[in-house]
Each structure stands twice: as structure tokens, then as C-alpha cells.
Amino acid sequence: MVPxxxxxxxxxxxxxxxxxxxVPSQEVVGNLDRAYRNLKKKAKVKGFRPGKVPRSILERLFKKQVEKEVTQDLLRNSLDEALKEIKLQPLMLQLPQQLPALNQxxxxxxxxxxxxxxxxxxxNYRGLKVTADPVExxxxxxxQRLREIQELNAWLKxxxxxxxxxxxxxxxxDYEAQADGQAIVGGASQNYHLEVGSxxxxxxxxxxxxxxxxxxxAQIxxxxxxxxxxxxxxxxxxxxxVKIHEIKEKELPVLDDEFAQSLGANFQTREDLEQSIKQDLINKKEQQRQAKLRDQLLDQLIKQTCFEVxxxxxxxxxxxxxREQLDAFQRxxxxxxxxxxxxxxxxxxxxAERRARAHLILERIADQEGITVNQAEIELGYHQLAQRLGEKAERIREFYQQNQRVEEFKKSLREEKALKLLLEQAEGTTPLTNPENAQEGI
Incomplete structure (x- = not known):
């Protein structure tokens, strides 16, 4: 530690x-002396040989630069040592907007x-009571889902x-929008495609x-x-x-074996397609059921665990x-x-506060239960996320590694394990219909 x-x-x-x-004045002086000694070795000043420039000349020419660098070094080193001394890990640290001037x-x-x-x-997080209707x-x-797929594969004429x-x-x-007699920024478009009634x-x-x-x-x-x-x-x-340019209507395909085959996924008959639809609906409803159970668990934990976020x-x-909402709007x-x-x-x-509370509670339960996540589980997490997003696991891994977010991903997996433990020990839950397809975030 700094003396x-x-x-x-x-x-x-x-x-x-x-x-x-x-930081004591002798440490300030020592840092300044060291900075000027290093500068003296490399400074090029007309009329002086390298390493022979007097300090008084260096101070006159480079004082602001040297003091800025020394100030940054003093701040960084003393802050690191202070945090080690008090043994606290900041979530967010607000540096001073203006540091004091150096004075020897x-x-x-x-x-x-x-x-x-x-x-x-x-x-009291074991044996919490939760309820959710069975999947049917x-x-x-x-x-109904088959008709929706038929609609999605219709063509326009x-x-x-x-x-x-x-x-x-x-x-x-085409449309142009105004409010209070003034054109709305971004409120105009030409050849805009719209489904009426959607x-x-x-x-x-x-x-x-x-x-x-x-x-x-017309004006609407x-x-x-x-x-x-x-x-x-x-x-x-x-x-x-508004000005109308074109009007088109849907032409629906016939729901037969040929239609099923056109969708790929190894469908040979309409019955194959219907069976796949049924399993997909079961998976989605299981996800919804699990989400409902998770929300009930977290609501109870949040209610009974008091702390400041x-x-x-x-x-x-x-x-x-x-960011999620704006991305959805843009799409x-x-x-x-x-x-x-x-x-x-x-x-x-x-x-946002509820989500933050939930994360902190799950993280603390993971601590209390000694829950860890190993490298094999991280790799499995990449593959499961890739499957849900329709991406390659390599792409998912690269994203987290290149953005220095591996620890964040590991933390989310640890919280998921804590939540799974709570569900297994809760009263009123039943095994997942399809565990691999029932993962969903908080």
C-alpha cells in the first residue's frame, strides 16, 4: 500500500x-521526481543532448503534461490500494469530476x-407453494395454428x-402526418405496405x-x-x-400433403405437420406454465426479502x-x-427494480447453496441459446467472448440453476413436459 x-x-x-x-506529500514528490527522470531520458529539446535537459527546462516545457500523468497515476494507484484495504467490490464507482491540483x-x-x-x-425459500394448470x-x-401457418404462406394478388x-x-x-398543424418528424412514408385490420x-x-x-x-x-x-x-x-396506390388480397394455399411437404422439415403428410404443431404448442405452453411458476416463486421471495437495491x-x-422495446418497435x-x-x-x-431484486435474490441463494457453473455447463448454455435463436453455438460463444460478457453469461446460468432448485423443491410443481424447451429468462 502507498506509505x-x-x-x-x-x-x-x-x-x-x-x-x-x-496521499502524503512525500509520495506526490516521489511520483513527480520519477516522472521527470523518465521524461529526461527521452525528451528532445533543442540545444541539449539527450538525458542532459535540466529539470527547470522540462518543467517549463512539459509541466502540464507531467502533472496530468502523475495525477492519473496517483488516482489509479491510490484508489486500487484503498479498495483492497476496505475489502469492498464496487458495482459502480463515480470518479471525481475535478481532481485537486498537485502541490509538492x-x-x-x-x-x-x-x-x-x-x-x-x-x-424460507424451500417448499414455496405455487400453482399452475397442467398443459393441455x-x-x-x-x-387454429394450422390456419395461421396457412395465412403466413399465402401469396398476394x-x-x-x-x-x-x-x-x-x-x-x-403514401402518408404524411401532422400534429398541431406541424409536420411530424419521421411521420411520412411513400409506398408503405400495410395489412388493414392487423x-x-x-x-x-x-x-x-x-x-x-x-x-x-383522403385525410384521416x-x-x-x-x-x-x-x-x-x-x-x-x-x-x-393518405393516397392509395394498390390493393391486394391473400390467396390461401390448400392444406394438403403437398402443402406440408412445401414447408420442409421432413414433413410428408398433413398429419405429420399437425403432429409437429401439437408438440410445438405443448412446448410453448410448458414454457408459459414454467414462467408462471417462476413468477410466483420470485413474487414470494421479493415480498419476504427486504433490502435496498x-x-x-x-x-x-x-x-x-x-433497448428491447425499441428494438421491437424498429422491427x-x-x-x-x-x-x-x-x-x-x-x-x-x-x-426494472423487480428484475434487479430477482437477480440479487437468486444470486444470493446460489451463494448460500454453493451453486457453481463449470466450463462444460457454459458450453451447453451456448448450444441451448444458439438453438433457441436459430444461430450457431460458435457465433454465440464469439459474441460473449469478444464483448467480455462471459462472466455475465455464467452468472445468468448460475441464477437459472438456483431457480431450477427452487422449482424442484416448491410445492405444487410437476416435472417439465420437455425440459430442454422450457428455459426462459426472468
């Missing part, structure tokens, strides 16, 4: 600390604030007669398209809800100038959830111009 360095710690809250650090006659003093994981113990898949469910738009039609249109654009807008004909222009007015995802437009009335972890979860073709991300983040705070 005679003084370290004091202040508890701001159960999860927040403030660290006061003072005075000590180097500064403070930092940081967050730590809360101290708590999870009790009827012939009607299979038939121009309408055979010059008729008005009806629900289920696909239209090609409610993927706006339910009210799509309803008002019904009855329009090819080549027709819609009232956006107060909780609209874009706060700039929330609660406002929007006017859209570090703000940094809540913010992390808020940003992760928002649906929704323009995100003008959205207020901070307002959206604030709306997500309660959900």
Missing part, C-alpha cells in the same frame, strides 16, 4: 459509500462515491375488381381505410392515447394525408428493457424520431 496513505469510508446508505483518500508541499486529497451489493440473507393442447388449438378496401386487404399507400400501424387509422378505393386521396384523423410510446405525440390528434442496477435494467417499422427516452425509462422503473 502512510489515509483512507476513510462513510456509509451514505446500505448500498452507497463515500471514500476519502489522502501538500498531500493529494480526493473522494469518490460508489455503490455496493446489499447485504442480506434469503430465508386440443385439436381446435392445433387447427391484385384484387380482380375495382372494389373498396376491406379488412384483411394489403394496401400500398393493428400494427394504428387500429383507428386502419379502420378508416376500409371503404377507400385505388387512387383515392386519429386520436393518440395518453400513454402513446412517443411522449411528444401522446394524447394528441394527428392528421394523416443499488440505483445503478435499477438503471441497468431500465436501459436493458428499453415493426415504427419510427422512433422524437421519443423522450428519459420519460420512457422512468415508466419502466418499477419493472
Amino acid at each position: 502512510s496513505m489515509k483512507v476513510e469510508i462513510e456509509e451514505i446508505s446500505p448500498v452507497q459509500r463515500k471514500l476519502w483518500i489522502e 508541499e501538500d498531500s493529494f486529497k480526493y473522494s469518490v462515491e460508489f455503490e455496493v451489493a446489499p447485504e442480506f440473507t434469503v430465508g 393442447v386440443s385439436d381446435a388449438m392445433v387447427d 391484385p384484387i380482380g375488381e375495382d372494389r373498396p378496401i376491406k379488412k384483411g386487404d394489403f394496401v400500398l399507400l 393493428n400494427q400501424f394504428n387500429a383507428d387509422f386502419e379502420q378508416q381505410l376500409i371503404g377507400m378505393t385505388r387512387g383515392q386521396e 384523423q386519429v386520436n393518440l392515447p395518453a400513454d402513446f410510446f412517443n411522449p411528444v405525440l401522446a394524447g394528441k390528434t394527428v392528421d394523416l394525408q 443499488p440505483p445503478f442496477l435499477i438503471r441497468q435494467e431500465q436501459e436493458d428493457i428499453l 415493426r417499422g415504427i419510427n422512433l424520431a422524437g421519443i423522450d427516452k428519459e420519460k420512457l425509462l422512468e415508466k419502466l422503473r418499477d419493472v
Whole structure:
């Protein structure tokens, strides 16, 4: 440790600390002397041979640069030593915005604030009571899914007669949107493809398209809800100038053996396809059942385990959830111009805090149970995730390794093992219908 360095710690809250650090003046002088000696060996100054430049000249020419480097070294080294001394691992550390100026006659003093994981113990987590209906898949469910697959494999053809738009039609249109008499940024599109009645654009807008004909222009007015995802437009009335270019309708394929074969996956008959659909529905319903059981377990644990969640972890979860939502909006073709991300983040705070609590509780149960994750389990995790995402395991492994997120992935697997233990020991659970396909995140 830096000789005679003084370290004091202040508890701001159960999860927040403030660290006061003072490096003695002799250490400051020693660092400066060492920096100038190193500089003297390599500095090139006109009129002086290498290694012969007087310190007074070096100070006049390079003082700011040297003091900046020494300040950074003092901060880094003293902070590392202080954290080792207090034996705390910060979750987030806020460095001082402005460090004190170096003074050879005075000590180097500064403070930092940081967050730590809360101290708590999870009790009564064995034998929790949970309930969920058993998985059942009827012939009607299979038939409904078969019809959905038929719809997905339909092709579009121009309408055979010059008729008005009806629900289920696909239209090609232009639109320009205004609010309060002003054009909306990103609120215009040409040759936009839309399924009328899908409610993927706006339910009210799509309803008002019904009855329009090819080549027709009209102004459509819609009232956006107060909780609209874009706060700039929330609660406002929007006017859209619309022009219809084309109207198409679906042509559905016949549900026979030939249709089943066209889908691949070694289907030979319609019956093969129906059996596959049934198994897929069973797997999905099992995932939903397991998710319901997990939520019940976590709700009980969160209710009975009191601790303060570090703000940094809540913010992390808020940003992760928002990123997921924005990605989903973009995949649906929704323009995100003008959205207020901070307002959206604030709306997500309660959900984010619950997720953060759940992660901390599962991590603590894993500690209490001595749960570990070995390399073979990490590799299996890569393969299972790759299977769910339709990717190659090598790609998944490379992603986590190249982004330095292997420990994060390992942590999630450890939490999953803790959750599996809770489910196995809970009252009211039954074995998984298909364990390999029933994994899902918190």
C-alpha cells in the first residue's frame, strides 16, 4: 500500500459509500521526481543532448503534461490500494469530476462515491407453494395454428375488381402526418405496405381505410392515447394525408400433403405437420406454465426479502428493457424520431427494480447453496441459446467472448440453476413436459 496513505469510508446508505483518500506529500514528490527522470531520458529539446535537459527546462516545457500523468497515476494507484484495504467490490464507482491540483508541499486529497451489493440473507425459500394448470393442447388449438401457418404462406394478388378496401386487404399507400398543424418528424412514408385490420400501424387509422378505393386521396384523423410510446405525440390528434396506390388480397394455399411437404422439415403428410404443431404448442405452453411458476416463486421471495437495491442496477435494467422495446418497435417499422427516452425509462422503473431484486435474490441463494457453473455447463448454455435463436453455438460463444460478457453469461446460468432448485423443491410443481424447451429468462 502507498506509505502512510489515509483512507476513510462513510456509509451514505446500505448500498452507497463515500471514500476519502489522502496521499502524503512525500509520495506526490516521489511520483513527480520519477516522472521527470523518465521524461529526461527521452525528451528532445533543442540545444541539449539527450538525458542532459535540466529539470527547470522540462518543467517549463512539459509541466502540464507531467502533472496530468502523475495525477492519473496517483488516482489509479491510490484508489486500487484503498479498495483492497476496505475489502469492498464496487458495482459502480463515480470518479471525481475535478481532481485537486498537485502541490509538492501538500498531500493529494480526493473522494469518490460508489455503490455496493446489499447485504442480506434469503430465508424460507424451500417448499414455496405455487400453482399452475397442467398443459393441455386440443385439436381446435392445433387447427387454429394450422390456419395461421396457412395465412403466413399465402401469396398476394391484385384484387380482380375495382372494389373498396376491406379488412384483411394489403394496401400500398403514401402518408404524411401532422400534429398541431406541424409536420411530424419521421411521420411520412411513400409506398408503405400495410395489412388493414392487423393493428400494427394504428387500429383507428386502419379502420378508416376500409371503404377507400385505388387512387383515392383522403385525410384521416386519429386520436393518440395518453400513454402513446412517443411522449411528444401522446394524447394528441394527428392528421394523416393518405393516397392509395394498390390493393391486394391473400390467396390461401390448400392444406394438403403437398402443402406440408412445401414447408420442409421432413414433413410428408398433413398429419405429420399437425403432429409437429401439437408438440410445438405443448412446448410453448410448458414454457408459459414454467414462467408462471417462476413468477410466483420470485413474487414470494421479493415480498419476504427486504433490502435496498443499488440505483445503478435499477438503471441497468431500465436501459436493458428499453433497448428491447425499441428494438421491437424498429422491427415493426415504427419510427422512433422524437421519443423522450428519459420519460420512457422512468415508466419502466418499477419493472426494472423487480428484475434487479430477482437477480440479487437468486444470486444470493446460489451463494448460500454453493451453486457453481463449470466450463462444460457454459458450453451447453451456448448450444441451448444458439438453438433457441436459430444461430450457431460458435457465433454465440464469439459474441460473449469478444464483448467480455462471459462472466455475465455464467452468472445468468448460475441464477437459472438456483431457480431450477427452487422449482424442484416448491410445492405444487410437476416435472417439465420437455425440459430442454422450457428455459426462459426472468
